[in-house]
Amino acid sequence: MLSAQERAQVAQVWDLIAGHEAAFGAELLLRLFTVYPSTKTYFPHLGSCADKAQLLSHGRRMLEAVGVAVQHLDNLRAALRPLADLHAQVLRVDPSNFPLLIQCFQVVLASHLQDEFTVEMQAAWDKFLTGVAVVLTEKYR
Amino acid sequence: MVHFSAEEKAAITSLWGKVNVEDAGGEALGRLLIVYPWTQRFFDSFGDLSTPDAVMSNAKVKAHGKKVLNSFSDGLKNLDNLKGTFAKLSELHCDKLHVDPENFKLLGNVLVCVLARHFGREFTPLAQAAYQKVVAGVANALAHKYH
DSSP: OOOHHHHHHHHHHHHHHTTOHHHHHHHHHHHHHHHOGGGGGGOGGGOSSOOHHHHHHHHHHHHHHHHHHHHTTTOHHHHTHHHHHHIIIIIOOOGGGHHHHHHHHHHHHHHHHGGGOOHHHHHHHHHHHHHHHHHHHTTOO | OOOOOHHHHHHHHHHHTTOOHHHHHHHHHHHHHHHSGGGGGGOGGGOOOSSHHHHHHOHHHHHHHHHHHHHHHHHHTTGGGHHHHTHHHHHHHHHTSOOOTHHHHHHHHHHHHHHHHHHGGGSOHHHHHHHHHHHHHHHHHHHTTOO
16 A cells, blocks of 8 residues: 555654654644544543643553554554454544544644655655554444 | 634734745645645646656646635634635635535645644644634635535
């Protein structure tokens, strides 16, 4: 699905995130909850107003999963199977929410990387995250 | 009808004052055409859109992006009446241009990314929230006269 060039773009962006999963993840969640408040309904355990420690902890978990996806671009289904099962059987996040998360992810990348956030990176990353969302929701029914 | 608080309006206008509308327009339209290549369907007459470099340097893309964003800029001066402001453009996009309103949402999201890229940390979650609300409002206003 991803060309060699797109994979290189994905890896290049990931190199900038790796080691900072918690910070990126926390900002991602904060943007998601601020911009799209209805998404908070999926995180009742984070409380009505998640504190910084909770956002960092859960944010890191989410970004580490993205990291797993980056390492297994050739076999997303196998690598993400436990997460796909979790989303289908337990979390059941309505698929319409994934584009909201992806938009916030792009904004986090854009605001951190600025001039370095090329259009090729944006395109590859959007395609990659959309592919991850497809895998996470394809066992829903 | 979407309502903007005083704080949201302040955040929106203060940031917009620092935007180079011409550059941002070309950037947003160019990125739309590359990240979501099916949107190129509306621009057969624009010439070479075959590579990211071709798109981003295409003079017609830049000119049209500028036109679109100038129009968006007008909307920002009329946040309390987006539907009225964009009524004529809505009819045009439906009757003459035949543009699926989904495309307005895509362009709006790309514009938010362009702003984030430009402003960096200054584009806080609250600033993003205000601008996502604006682009959603404009997209709805542009779709409002569809029939």
